[in-house]
Amino acid sequence: MTVIEEYHFGVIRIDGETYRNDVKIVGGQVVPKWWRRRGHVFDERDVRDILAARPEALVCGTGSSGMARVSEPLARRLEEDGVALHALPTAQAVELFNRLEAEGRAVAGAFHLTC
DSSP states (O other): OOOEEEEETTEEEETTEEESSOEEEETTEEEOSOOOTBTTEEOGGGGHHHHHHOOSEEEEEEOTTOOOEEOHHHHHHHHHHTOEEEEEOHHHHHHHHHHHHHTTOOEEEEEEOOO
8 A cells, every 4th residue: 555644735645755856656656757748738648657547536735825727638538537626735735646545446546836
């Protein structure tokens, strides 16, 4: 089980490891230094590994003040694939991710750590 132990602006600690760049969690593995092609937009190309893993849910942390967003094409693709999408400011997304993970759900995460 993957546990996000801490999040605050610009920093996230997962399973004892501290990251200072955006991260994804796919199949229980952390993908560090995640970078999106369009900055504050989460797009299909940015989460191909998550789409391939076919989780039950994708939790997107949209930043400390929620400035990032999920593109419409990605939202449609997730709906078509039957993947529940939860896009929330990162602090709330971390709480939801941990809760779904503790429930034993197949959950993936994509977390923007700043703005």
